[in-house]
Amino acid sequence: MNPIRYIAPILICLFAFQSEAQTYIFGPKFGPTVGIQQWNGIQRDALFAGHVAVFIESFEEDNPSSLFAQLGLHQRGSAERDQLISANLGELFRRTLTYKFNNISLMLGAKRLLNMESKAKPFYTIGIRAEYTVNTNLDRYEGTVFQTYFPSDFFVNKFNYGVSAGGGFQYQFGDLVGGAVELTISPDVSKQYEQFPIDVIDPRNVGGTRTLPQQDVRNLSLEISVSLRLLRKVEYY
Numbered sequence: 001m002n003p004i005r006y007i008a009p010i011l012i013c014l015f016a017f018q019s020e021a022q023t024y025i026f027g028p029k030f031g032p033t034v035g036i037q038q039w040n041g042i043q044r045d046a047l048f049a050g051h052v053a054v055f056i057e058s059f060e061e062d063n064p065s066s067l068f069a070q071l072g073l074h075q076r077g078s079a080e081r082d083q084l085i086s087a088n089l090g091e092l093f094r095r096t097l098t099y100k101f102n103n104i105s106l107m108l109g110a111k112r113l114l115n116m117e118s119k120a121k122p123f124y125t126i127g128i129r130a131e132y133t134v135n136t137n138l139d140r141y142e143g144t145v146f147q148t149y150f151p152s153d154f155f156v157n158k159f160n161y162g163v164s165a166g167g168g169f170q171y172q173f174g175d176l177v178g179g180a181v182e183l184t185i186s187p188d189v190s191k192q193y194e195q196f197p198i199d200v201i202d203p204r205n206v207g208g209t210r211t212l213p214q215q216d217v218r219n220l221s222l223e224i225s226v227s228l229r230l231l232r233k234v235e236y237y
Contacts, residue, residue, distance in 0.1 A: 023059045023060070023231070023232060023233050024056055024057060024058055024059050024231075024232055025056070025057040025058075025059050025178075025229050025230065025231050025232070026054070026055065026056045026057070026230055026232065027054070027055065027227055027228040027229050027230045028052070028053070028054050028227065028228055029052070029053050029054070029055060029070075029072070029180075029225045029226065029227035029228075030050070030051065030052040030053070030225065030226065030227075031050065031051060031223060031224045031225040031226050032048065032049070032050055032051075032223070032224055033047075033048075033049045033050055033051045033074060033075055033076075033221055033222070033223045034046050034047070034048060034049075034221065034222040034223075035047035035048075035049055035075065035076050035077045035078055035219065035220075035221050036078060036219075036220040036221070036222070037076075037077065037078035037099070037192075037217050037218070037219060037220070038217065038218075039078070039151075039215055039217055040213050040214075040215055044078035044079060044080055044099075045078065045079040045080055045081045046078065046079065047075070047076075047077040047078050047079045047098055047099070047100065048079075049075035049076075049077065049100065050075060051072055051073065051074040051075065051223055051225070052072055052073055053070050053071060053072025053073070053074075053105075053225075054070070054071055054072065055068055055069065055070040055071075055227065056068065056069050056070075057111065057229075059231065062116070064112055064113040064114075064116055065110065065111070065112050065113075066110070066111045066112075067108075067109070067110055067111075068108075068109055068110075068111055068125075068127075069106070069107070069108050069109075070105075070106070070107040070108075070109070070127075071104070071105070071106050071107075072104075072105050073102065073103070073104060073105075073134075074102075074103050074104075074105045074131070074221065074223075075100055075101070075102055075103070076100075076101040076103055076188075076192060076219040076221055077098065077099045077100045077101050077219075078098075078099050079096055079097065079098045079099065080096065080097040081096045082095075082096070097141075097150075098137065099136075099137070099138065099151060100136060100137040101133050101136050101156070101192055101219070102133065102134045102135050102136065103131040103132065103133050103134065103160070104131065104132045104134055105129055105130070105131045106129065106130050106131070107127045107128065107129045107164055108127055108128055109125050109126055109127020109128065109164065110125065110126060110127070111123055111124070111125045112124060112125075113170075119171065119172075120169040120170075120171055121169060121170050121171075122167065122168070122169055123167060123168060123169070123170060123180075123182075124165070124166065124167040125164070125165065125166045125167065125182070125184070126163070126164070126165045127163070127164045127165075128161070128162075128163055128164075129161060129162050129163065129164055129186065130159070130160075130161050131159070131160045131161065131162070131188075132158055132159055132160075133156060133157070133158045133159075133160070133192070136153055136156060138150065138151050138152060138153050138156070139153060151193060151195070151215070152195075155193055155194055155195040155215070156192065156193055157190065157191055157192055157193065157194055159190075160188055160190040160191075160192055160219070161188070161189055161190050162186060162187055162188035162189045162190065162219070163186070163187065163189065164184050164185070164186040165184070165185055166182050166183055166184030166185065166223075167182060167183060168180055168181050168182025168183060168225075169181055169182075170229065175231070176230065176231045176233065177228070177229070177230060177231070178228075178229035178231070179226070179227060179228055179229055180225075180226070180227045180229060181224070181225070181226055181227075182224075182225050182227070183222070183223070183224055183225075184222070184223045184225065185220075185221070185222055185223075186219075186220070186221045186222075186223065187218070187219070187220045188218045188219040188220070189218075190218070191216050191217060191218055192217050192218060192219050193215055193216075193217035194215070194216055194217070195212070195214060195215040196214055197211055197212065197213055197214050198211070198212050
């Protein structure tokens with residue numbers, strides 16, 4: 001997957017939108033992600049993944065409130081650890097199964113500083129997200145003897161949406177350079193995976209079938225981000 005081909009056009013639009021603004025802040029952000037999902041009402045193990053994004057934020061001197069837009073590549077999903085898998089000749093072994101959804105995410109939101117006098121300025125954010133699933137790793141289970149028990153790309157919803165809320169601290173290193181650390185929680189409103197009940201061949205019962213239950217899966221992600229804040233400042237003389 002080459003995320004640049006998906007991110008670049010939207011990124012150009014975001015910066016073009018701000019080109020007329022006198023002053024704004026922009027920069028990259030990245031960090032670890034913890035993905036959480038429920039399948040068939042059962043909480044799966046957390047997926048430890050990552051994210052990378054770029055953002056642009058409005059800026060006014062002495063104004064604690066701002067608006068921002070953020071575009072990034074985020075891994076959503078879950079895991080099943082220490083699963084007992086059957087191989088050929090009846091051999092059993094344990095392995096961790098991961099279910100990854102690589103999503104391009106566009107978020108629009110608002111931010112407010114709680115103390116503008118502090119060196120480490122606390123803040124909180126809230127925003128809405130629209131996401132597109134570029135690809136998944138579900139095809140890795142195709143061709144295995146228990147393939148029918150695993151999720152399929154056929155039931156993946158490509159377009160999703162949700163909300164995000166977070167908070168953290170931002171720092172100023174110089175007149176034009178700063179940084180921030182933040183924690184964000186991002187629950188989806190839409191379903192990342194939606195599978196109706198289906199009858200499949202039961203690999204454990206030759207000639208038999210079984211019904212796979214309906215699956216309505218939503219993403220919940222916790223993210224820790226470190227960002228570099230670059231100020232584009234226009235001064236008139």
